[in-house]
Amino acid sequence: MLLLLSIIALIVIKLSLLGMGMTTITAAMAGWLVCRIRLGKITSQIRRKFHRLFLTAIGLHLLVYTSMLIKLFMLSSFSQLPEFILAHLVLHHIISAVISAILVFMAINIYNCQRRLTTTPADNTKKQITSLLK
Numbered sequence: 001m002l003l004l005l006s007i008i009a010l011i012v013i014k015l016s017l018l019g020m021g022m023t024t025i026t027a028a029m030a031g032w033l034v035c036r037i038r039l040g041k042i043t044s045q046i047r048r049k050f051h052r053l054f055l056t057a058i059g060l061h062l063l064v065y066t067s068m069l070i071k072l073f074m075l076s077s078f079s080q081l082p083e084f085i086l087a088h089l090v091l092h093h094i095i096s097a098v099i100s101a102i103l104v105f106m107a108i109n110i111y112n113c114q115r116r117l118t119t120t121p122a123d124n125t126k127k128q129i130t131s132l133l134k
Helices: 002-018 021-037 044-073 078-118 121-133
Strands: none
Touching (some): 002 078
16 A cells, blocks of 8 residues: 555656646546555555645645636736746746655655654664664
8 A cells, every 4th residue: 555655646746747737636636545545554644644745736736727727817918828828838847846846855754754653663773783883
């Protein structure tokens, strides 16, 4: 389950980085549904973090689409359409990169949390002894 959710999260991040908004929303919805099914043994804390990652991806992309539609409806004439398209292309790449960066940091946080939860005190003691012997 953890591997499947991690793969879906990576797909969502990559699609977002490529600027494929609707595909990203679809993949994030699939990840959210997989997260809701609760098939495997995964802690509730990790499940909540994946849940938040997928909902953040969906929300941010929907927010970008909403702002684009609002900006489109604010055009006063068709002569402003090329300017709108050019501005959208530039902003699209910047916003997609920012959304991907946010999702990457959330995924790193999930990895660190999972690592903390699976590390036993014996592992920490072994690492401390090994570092002292070096």
